[in-house]
Amino acid sequence: MAEKIILKNLTLDQKREAFERTLAKFEEPGVKLVLITEEYYDLALTFARDYFMKEEPINKGLGMQWSDELKEFWMNSFKLNLSLMFLNEQNEEPIALRTTRIARYDDKSNIEAVKDERIKQMIRYIVHCDQKANYFEHFPTKEAFHFLGLAVAPKYKKCGYASKIFNVAVDMIRNFGIDPVYLKVEGSSNYSKKIFEKAGCETLFEQRFDTWEVGGKIPIQDTGIHESMKVYGMRIRTKPQQCERGVIDHTV
Structure with missing residues (x-):
């Protein structure tokens, strides 16, 4: 398949420009939208450690510990300068996080280089689903x-921020002006799945946690009401067009 590689060559200026276009349309009382660049790395890391690690079903099911x-x-994700945060406008307290990376067809995971067995199991599970x-x-x-790492701080839950930051992140992708451009996302909680499916993401695969085995054992356990992970895909266009087979036209 002949295709010019575009995404990995995006410059910081292009990312900031797409973000500024998104910011110009952003209206949420009491909320500040920020692009995670160097000045926000530490704050974003703390948020991921304190909230995403504790709430995400796979992390909980594996007993994952911050390391x-x-x-x-x-940090490798944040340094791409594609991720977003909502902050409380008054005190700069983090409200929500949406992490964005770039996936390539030839990506490889060096599982053996990972020291923590729990992280290895997580990678194996994700690779299997991929x-x-x-x-x-x-x-x-x-x-x-x-899209990775969607999280909302507990005190701000049930306010619609998860859905809003997802839509804002999609809007930023659209503002790069690349047509067509594609989105890949996984949902491991019932709440995130509802957001992605409502937005028009297409389900490509679903794997229950309690039926995935490694060496005759089930590594991911005690995930509560969250029973599986789904892999989704979506095609995003800068202008509405007719849907194609295997492709979803979506505008937010």
């Missing part, structure tokens, strides 16, 4: 924006 390895993973979803065969692209 230097996980910190490095999150292989089954076959994203880059389903969509005619070699790269996609990849």
Whole structure:
């Protein structure tokens, strides 16, 4: 498949420009929208440690603990300068986080280089789901924006912020002006799945936690009401067009 690689070559200026276009339309009383660049790395890391780690079903099911390895993973995401946060406008307190990376068809996971066995199991599970979803065969692209780490601070839950920051992140992608451009996202909680499906994401694969085995054992346990992870995909256009087979036209 011949295709010019675009996403990995986006400059910081292009990212800031897309963000500023998104910011110009952003209206949420009491909320400040920020692009996670260097001045926000520490705040975003603390938010990921304190909230995402404790709430995300796979982390809970594996008994994941914050570590230097996980910190490095999150920092690698934030350094792409594609992720967003909502802050309380009055006191700069973090409200919500939406982490964005870039996925490539030829991405490889070096599981053996990972020291923490719990992180290894998480990677194995994600790789298994990716292989089954076959994203880059389903969509005619070699790269996609990849949403990770959707989280809302407990005191701000049930206010619609998870859905709002998802929509804002999609809008920022659209403001790069790349047409077509694709989104890849996983949902491991019932709440995030509702958001993604309401937005028009297409389900590519679903794996229950209690039926995934490694060496005859089920690594991910005690996830409560959250029973599975789904892999989703979506095509985002800058202008509405007719839907194509295997492709979802979506505007927010």
